[in-house]
Amino acid sequence: MKVKYIIPLIPAMVAFTYGSYLVRWIFAIITAAILFVYSLEDVEIPAKFRFKPEVNMDDEIRRLSNIVKRTERSNTARRIVVDHILEAYHNMGYEYSDLRKNPPEALRLLKDESNFLERLERSLEILEEEVK
Structure with a gap:
């Protein structure tokens, strides 16, 4: 298993194990942010300008x-x-x-x-x- 998939498990486990409501929410938000960054990893943004113009x-x-x-x-x-x-x-x-x-x-x-x-x-x- 890749380390990349283990990293969000750490704050997620902290969010479930700690009893304080505020700490659980903070770690849940951190987990969501990490997963959001991972979801952006495969997104390709199309370029607005072509660097090599088509030559007729x-x-x-x-x-x-x-x-x-x-x-x-x-x-x-x-x-x-x-x-x-x-x-x-x-x-x-x-x-x-x-x-x-x-x-x-x-x-x-x-x-x-x-x-x-x-x-x-x-x-x-x-x-x-x-x-x-």
Whole structure:
């Protein structure tokens, strides 16, 4: 038998054995409080707020397409695209530190200074081949 079930028996026995009316009521209330706390143990309160909002894939695709459009003139957008490709490699099992030290061909292509969109297309083709 678990100790958890013996604990409320102690004040309950005191409540029955002592002759004083006030002492019996106090121990009866203590026993009721202990049993009430035990009853709350299995209650799950639903969260009001979701910490991870549901992402609509259409919105995500639009957002990424806008970022790709901005890569022609924005270095920040280029870094975001490179980070997404890094994340894809990480999901395939590569470590970030290894990817930074010895990047795969798809990431090395993106570091060149020529047309970024052409290099991005070639990089995504290489990534697709590696995923298969």
